[in-house]
Amino acid sequence: MKTIFHNHRIKFLSLIALLIMATCKKDELKYEDKPGIYIDKEKFVGVRDSTSYSFAEKANTLMLDTIYIPVKISGNMSTVDRAVPLKADESLTTAISGTHYQVLETKIKANEIIARVPILIKRTTDLKTKQVRLFLKIETSAEFPLKIINTKTNSTFNGEPSNTYTPGYLIKFSDQLLKPDTWDASGSWFKFFFGVYSAVKYKFVIDVTGRTVWGPRARDGAEAPTSTQMYIYYAKLVSALYEYEKLNGPMIDETGNQVTFPKL
CATH class of the missing domain: 1.20.5 (Single alpha-helices involved in coiled-coils or other helix-helix interfaces)
Incomplete structure (x- = not known):
């Protein structure tokens, strides 16, 4: 039993x-994981939480330009298109929708995980005297209900992510001459060829070279100059500064310091 x-x-x-x-x-x-979406800051070069843009560096005829914000989903792909819920945070934004900027409707295509959201920025007369701010954020939606607070860099240090990115992205723009965000970034040709930044020096660089579009770090992207071009620019600048000083004495910038270029 x-x-x-x-x-x-x-x-x-x-x-x-x-x-x-x-x-x-x-x-x-x-x-199933709830789907979410976030600004893919790994795609940015240099400063990854914000960018500064100036129409003063562009041709006088340029009245409208586009800044693209890369986004990426978490969770599974979908068999249908899904709208990207990228919006302006009004509490942190001074730019006026429709007047200074427009966020164009964008979708994550079916069976894809990334997209780029076009942000139109407009050249208005008030940008000659002020800088406006556009702070972008991802909102949750029926298609992307998961709220993603922070994202981490793909690169690691001692087995841990080397950086954590906060949500949101700030665009500062004006029609005044501004310091490029990547002037002091690691490997920047701005810093290597031109030295310490000042507005007076940068205006001199633009006037002598005739170049207003440089690309990140003056070496990244399709619009960036080649190293040969940079050496030519450098030689022109050193020569032009020498001629200026013969006639006027030292060139003094807005901080009271003499404008100089590095010895290469």
Whole structure:
């Protein structure tokens, strides 16, 4: 009798175990990550939480330009297009929608995980005397209900992410001459060829070279100059500064310091 009872107990426990496993598998099949979306700051070069843009560096005829914000989803791809819920945070924004900027409607295409949201920025007369701020943020939506607070860099240090990015992205723009965000970035040709930044020096650089579009670090992207061009610019600047000083004495910048260029 004990042996029969023992066998029945084993069979009973085995049946319970199989039922639990089946239930777990069913739950696993039902489980899905909630989809979310975030600004993909790994795609930016140099400063990754903000950018400064100046129409003063562009041709006088340019009245409208576009800044692209890369976004990426978390969770699974979808078989349908989904709208990117990128909006302006009005509490942190001084730019006026429709007057200074427009966020164009963008979708994550079916079976894709990334997109670029075009932000139109407009050259208005008031930008000659002020800088406006546009702070962009991702909102949750029916298609992207998961709110993502922080994202981490793909690169690691001692096994841990080397940086954590906060949500949101700030665009500062004006029609005044501004210091390029990547002037002092690692490997920047701005810093290597031109030295310490000042507005007077930068205006001199633009006037002598005739170049207003440099690209990040003056070396990244399709619009950036080549190293040969940079050496030519450098030679022109050193020569032009020498001629200026012969006629006027030292060129003094807005901080009271003499404008100079590095010795290469």
